[in-house]
Amino acid sequence: MFGVPAAGSANSPLLRRSASKPVDLGSSEPGNSIQEGLFFSADVNEMKTGNSPMHSAVIMPSPLFLWRFKVLLFLIWGCSCCKISWDSVMRMSVDLRDLFLYEVFLYYNPLLLVTMMVWLWGVNLWVFTQSSVNYSKIFDLDNTYLTHREIWKCATWMTIVVPTSMTAYLYLYSHGEVSLAASQPVILYAAVLMILIFPFDIFYLSSRYYLMRTLWRIALPLQAITFADFFLADILTSMAKVFSDLERSVCRMVHRQVATIAWFEADSVCGSHSIAIPFVLVFPYMCRFFQCLRQYKDTKEKTCLLNALKYSTAVPVIFLSALKYHVFPDRWTNIYRPLWLLSSVLNSLYSFYWDVTRDWDLSVFSRIFKFKNPNLCSNILYGRQWVYYWAIISNLVLRCTWTYKLSAHLRHNYLTVFTITALEMLRRFQWVFFRVENEWNKMALKPSLQVSMSDMPKEEDRLLDSANHVV
Template sequence: MDGDPAVEPDLDSFSLTLPLPYRVALVVDVPSLLHYPARPSPRTDTPHHLSTYRLATLLSIPLTISFLLFWALSHRNPTLVIYYDFLPFSYLCFLLLIFLLPLRRFSSAGRTRFLTTLRRVSIGGIALPHDGKFGDILLADVLTSYAKIIAELFVALCMFFTPNGSATKRPDRGCGGQYLVPIIIAIPSLIRFRQCITEYLRYFSAFPVIILSALQRNLSVNHDKVGLSETAVYRFWVLAVFVNSFYSFYWDVAKDWDLTLFTAQRAHSGLRQRRYFPFKEMYYVAIGADLLLRCTWSLKLSPHLDHFADFESGIFLMEILEVGRRWMWIFFRVETEWVRNTSSAGLGAPGQDDVLLGDYGSGKEDDD
C-alpha cells in the first residue's frame, strides 16, 4: 500500500518493520496518564518525576528487547512477520500484568490510582474538586487523543483471535463489523461529553466527523440508502471536521489555557497577565502548533497528499502527532490550573515537589 512492489500486496513495507501491535505499544505512553498523590515527606521521598521515569524504564526495556528479537527473527519476511505475531502480543500481556499485579516496587500507588480513576471516568464520572476533579478531566481529555490508538488495539486483538488471522497482517479495520471501530473511537468523546455537558459543543462536534469518516472509508456502504452521494458525504465531512477542529482550537486557547487571543482587547499581547513559563514565545509556539496539529485533516484537501492518511505509515504518524499535541496541551493546561488556584489563594510560585493535580487521598502511600 505504500508503493513498495517488493512486498506482498496484503502487507506493506511499513507493517513489515512496525506491525500494528508494536505501534500500539509504542504510542501508549502509560506513565503520562498516572496521577500521583502528594508525598508524605517531600524532602526524603522519591520525587514524582523519578517514579514516573522508573516505570517508563521498566516498560521501555522489554519493549526494546521485543522489538529487536522480532526484527532478528522475521528479517522483514512477510511469512515470518505473520508467524511471529505472538511476540508483540507477549509485550502487551506483560504491560497488562504490570498494571494488574500488586508489585509495590513498580509504582503501586500510581497504578492503583490510575485504574481507580479510569473506572470512574469510563462511565462519565468525575471526582469532587478536593478529590481530584482536575485529574479526572485531564485523563478524560487524554483518552480522546488516544481514541484511535484504543481502536487500533481492538483491531489487533480482533485479528489475533480471528480464526486463521494474525495481528501482524495488514490491519483490517473492518474487523468485528463495519461500524464497531468508529464506535470505539467515539467512546472517549462520549465519556468527556458525559462529564461536562456545559462544554457539549466541543465534544459533540467530534461525532459527525467520526460518522462521516466511517461512511467515507467503508466502500461497501450504500450511500443511496441514506440519500447521500459520495460527493455529498465528503462535503459534509469537510464541514464537520472544519467546525470540530477550529472550535476545539478556540476552546484550547481561550478556555483551557485562559489566553486572551480571541477577546476583543487581546490584553497582554493575546496571552494573560499571570504566566508561569518565562518566555512569551513558548505560548505563541504552542498556539501555532495546536492550530496546525488540529488541522492535519486538511492534508486530504491536497491533490498531492490526499492519500497520505490512507498509508499505514501515515496513519501511525497522525497518531503520534495527536499524542504529541496532547502532551504539549497538558503542560499549558496544568500551568493554567496552577495560575487559577494560586491567583485566588495568593500563593507564590510552585516548588519542585508541589502536586498540581491535587491531593488524591490521605494516609501513607508507598515510595512509588
C-alpha cells in the first residue's frame, strides 16, 4: 500500500511493484503513457496523414471518452448494488432487520475500511508528488514503487469487489438461500488471503511480499526499527477495530455461525463478550510499544521510552472496558468505570500532545503564529494558519472519540462505531501529511542527507528510465 525499499535493502515500506516483471510497453494504463509515445508515435503520425493501411479500419477512442465511459459503468454498478441491497433489506421482517444488518456490518466493515484507507493513502502520495516532499527518499524507495495511480487502481478493484459480495449476501439471504448467502463472506475472505499469499508473479508479487515481510517485522520487532516499520505500525493502531472485527468474523466462519441465530448470542465463543476482543484490540499497541523499546536499545534516547509510555496508556482503556462483562455491575459502576474514564482521558491527552509536539514538531504550537523561518513551515500547506488550527483542533476531538472505539462495552451501536472508525481513518490520513513532511524536513537539514529540488524523482523520468532499461 505504501512503497518499496531500495534494491538490496533489508528494510521494507509497504507496497512495491514487481521488479522482475518487465514493463508492458503496449499497456493502456496511465502509468505507461510515455512508453506508448516512444514506440507508437510514428504509427500515429502515419494514421493522421492517411499513409497507414490501418487508417480506414482503426478509430482510436480518446482517453477522455474512455475515462467517462468507465465512470458511467461505475455509477451504474453502484446504483444497481444500492437498489438491490435496499430491496433485499426491505424484504426482511422488522424484528430481525437490525440484527441481520449488524451481522452484515461485522463481516464487511473491516474490508470497507481497509478500502477507504487505500484510497486515502493514494491521495497522500498524490499530494507528496505535487509538493517538495521526497517521500521516496524517506522510505528508501527505488524506481519500482507503486505510484498513487497504481494505489488508486487497487482501491478501485477493492471498491467493486467488496460491495458486490455484500450485495450478493443481502440478496441471497432475503430470498431464502441461506447456505449460499453464508458462503459469500467466506469466499471473499478466502480470495483476499489467496491474493496476498499468491506465489506467482502477478498482482504485484514483490509488493505483496514486502508488505507481508513488513507486517512480520512489526509483529516481531527483533531487528533495528526503520521509519517504514513504525510508520505502518502507527497506522495499524488506528485500525485496531478492524482487526477486532476480522477476528470475530473469522471466528464465526470457523464455527459455522454465519447466517445463523448463534451469531448474536453475546456469550457465545464468538460473541461480543469474547475474551479475545480486548487482546486483539491491544495487539497493535503492544507491537508499537516493543518497537519503542527496541529503538531505545539501539539509540539510548529517552524519548523512545516516553513514546512507549504513550502506547502503554491504551492498555488500561481496553481491558478496563472489557471488565464490564466479567464483573458484578456494582463493582463496575463504583470502581472500574471511574478508572476507565480516567485512563481514557490520560490516553487521549497524551496521544494528542505527542502528535502535535513530537510527530508534527509543532512545539508549544509556536508555528501556528510565527512563520518567519520558511524551513520550519509546511511546504505542502505554504504556511496557511487556518490549516494548523483545523489540524490541531480536529486531532484533539478525534483522539478523544477514538477512545469510544477502544471500549468494547460501548460498541453496540454499529453505525456510530463505523462513523467513528471512518473519522479515525481521516485523522490518520491528516496525520500522515505532517508526519512525513516533518521527517523530510529533518532529512533535509542534515548535511549528509540534504537533497535539492532537482533530486525529486518525477514520475515521467521514472517511467522513461524504466523504458530505457527494458530496451
